[in-house]
Amino acid sequence: MIFQSSKDIKKFRASNGLLGEVLAKVRAAVAPGVTTLQLDQLAEKTIRDAGGTPGFKGYGAAWGAPPFPGTLCTSLNDVIVHGVPSNQPLEEGDILSVDCGAVLKGFHSDAAFTIEVGQSTERAQRLIEASKRSLWAGIEKARAGNHIGDISAAIYAVVRSYGFDVARNLWGHGIGRNLHEPPDVRNYGVAGTGPKIEEGLAIAIETMVCEKSHVLVTDQHDGWSVKTADGGMTSHYEHTVLITANGPEPLTLFED
Numbered sequence: 001m002i003f004q005s006s007k008d009i010k011k012f013r014a015s016n017g018l019l020g021e022v023l024a025k026v027r028a029a030v031a032p033g034v035t036t037l038q039l040d041q042l043a044e045k046t047i048r049d050a051g052g053t054p055g056f057k058g059y060g061a062a063w064g065a066p067p068f069p070g071t072l073c074t075s076l077n078d079v080i081v082h083g084v085p086s087n088q089p090l091e092e093g094d095i096l097s098v099d100c101g102a103v104l105k106g107f108h109s110d111a112a113f114t115i116e117v118g119q120s121t122e123r124a125q126r127l128i129e130a131s132k133r134s135l136w137a138g139i140e141k142a143r144a145g146n147h148i149g150d151i152s153a154a155i156y157a158v159v160r161s162y163g164f165d166v167a168r169n170l171w172g173h174g175i176g177r178n179l180h181e182p183p184d185v186r187n188y189g190v191a192g193t194g195p196k197i198e199e200g201l202a203i204a205i206e207t208m209v210c211e212k213s214h215v216l217v218t219d220q221h222d223g224w225s226v227k228t229a230d231g232g233m234t235s236h237y238e239h240t241v242l243i244t245a246n247g248p249e250p251l252t253l254f255e256d
Contacts, residue, residue, distance in 0.1 A: 001176025003200040003242070011105035012176065012202065015052070016240050016251030019102045019109040022046045023254035026072070026100070032092045032118050036074035039098070040085035044071040047102045055101025055108050055179055066223045073099035073112075075225065080208050080216060080234035081170060082224040092118035095128065097236040101179055108179045110204040111252035112238035123211070124233055126162060131209040131235035134158035134187075138207065142241050142248040144199040151205060152189030159187070159209050167208040167216060170226070175204045175240055199243055206238030 003009045022043050029042055044054055054071035061067040068082070075083030075097040076090075083097070090096060099112035114128045134155045141150040159166050172185030183195045185203050210216075212232030219225035228234060239250040 001174055001178075001181055001202050002198055003176070003202060008107070009242070012107040012242070013251055015102055015104035015107040016109040016111075018047065018050050018052055018104050019100060019111055019240075020252045020254045021050075022100055022102065023098065023111055023113060023252070026098055027113060027115060027254060030090065030096060030098075030115050030117060033089050035087050035089050036072070036076075036083070036085040036096070037087050039074060040070045040072045043100055047071065050104065052102045052104035055103050055110065056099075059179070068224060071100065073097075075099070075234070075236065077233055078231050079219075079225045079227045080167060080210065081226050081236060084222045084224055090117045093120050095120055095124050095233060095235065097234065099236060099238065107177060108175050109240050109252055110175055110179060110238060111240060111254065112206060112236045113254065114235040114237060127164060127209060127211055127233055127235045130159050130162035130164050131207045131237045134209070135205060135207045135237040135239065138185075138205045139239065139241055139248050139250060142197060142203065142205065142243060144197055144243055144245070146197045147192055148183050148185055148194035148197065149189040150191045152186045152194070153191040155205075155207055156188040159207070165210045165212070165214045167210060168214050169216065170208050172204050172206040172238070174202065176202050197243055199245055201243040202240065203243075204238055204240045206236065209235045
């Protein structure tokens with residue numbers, strides 16, 4: 001979405017600010033023994049207490065897919081996105097990706113992070129670092145006058161410098177009154193190509209990084225969880241970003 005109204009921008013910032021608060025609370029609650037369903041309940045309560053609604057819950061029903069049952073996508077280890085919250089306790093050494101969306105004042109927000117549960121391996125830590133650093137490299141290129149391909153190329157360069165790969169059939173997106181809007185924001189591409197970035201554009205930039213092969217499969221049991229075909233670990237980071245005259249403004253901040 002390309003924002004032109006200052007009133008709409010204020011509402012959009014409020015939705016994204018709420019989501020940042022939600023993810024900060026969820027992040028602080030991650031620990032061995034906690035279940036992803038408990039994290040999901042914490043997120044939903046925080047959103048509803050603020051007058052918002054979960055952006056993901058029930059998603060998919062409009063086109064005949066099984067409605068997504070959670071407020072959070074909680075994706076463990078080899079699951080890269082769309083993991084369904086459950087009563088399975090988190091274990092020491094797991095890596096957990098948490099993705100969440102909220103709707104407030106008529107506008108959507110979307111963000112994600114990956115975190116170690118307790119202490120994980122050095123390789124898992126590098127994978128998370130690659131995902132996070134590549135996200136910020138992409139955000140830096142999200143400037144009026146640049147192209148979407150500049151974001152994609154920057155993300156891919158950082159991920160490959162770590163020796164990892166990116167998902168090919170999952171990507172970021174425009175956002176605003178709807179959760180998913182044009183343009184697509186892929187994690188690989190050629191600088192100087194794709195749609196031109198305009199002031200007022202809102203996009204969700206998300207880096208989905210694979211330890212090994214980028215080939216993915218969907219879990220046939222829950223119909224949602226997308227995981228690596230080879231069992232390699234994954235990491236997912238995301239921020240909703242507003243393009244302003246002064247550069248990119250990440251709206252969903254949840255870390256110091």
